[in-house]
Amino acid sequence: MGMSPEVSGKPSFVKFDTPRELVEAAYEAVRQARQTGKVKKGTNETTKAIERGVAKLVVVAEDTEPPEVVAHLPIIADERKIPYLFVSSKTQLGQSMGIDVGSAACAIIEPGEAQPLLEQILASLSKIRSA
Secondary structure: OOOOOOOOOOOOOOOOOOOHHHHHHHHHHHHHHHHHOEEEEOHHHHHHHHHOOOOOEEEEEOOOOOHHHOOHHHHHHHHOOOOEEEEOOHHHHHHHOOOOOOOOEEEEEEOHHHHHHHHHHHHHHHHHHHO
16 A cells, blocks of 8 residues: 555645744734735635645645645646645635634735734745755
8 A cells, every 4th residue: 555645634625734934924914914905805716826826825724625625726726836725624714814714715915014924934944845
C-alpha cells in the first residue's frame, strides 16, 4: 500500500499544514481587508479572482463539505503562482468576512490596512512551501 501525500487526518486537497498562528493571522487579514480593502467571498468568486490573477492571497476552509467544492483552488492557485493557505473553520472564515454563514473560501484582492500583515503571512508561507 502506497502512502498518499496528504496531510494526515485532513482532506486530500489540503496540501500542507498551516501553522495555527498563520491561521489566526489569515482570519485577521481577511477581516481588515474586508473593512479597508477588497475581498471576494465564496468558491466561485475566489475561482474567478485566481483565474484573473487579481488575488493576493487565497484562503481555503479545511472543513468544507463536500471537499470537491474547493479541491480545485490549490491547483489553479499553484498554476497562477498565487499564494494560498488553509484555515480550520469555514464558520470562522465567514465571521472574518462579516457574514453569518460559513464560507468555503475567499480571496484578498486589495489588502487595505492588512498590507503589513499580508506581507508577514506571505513571507511565512514561502518558508513553509519551500521547506
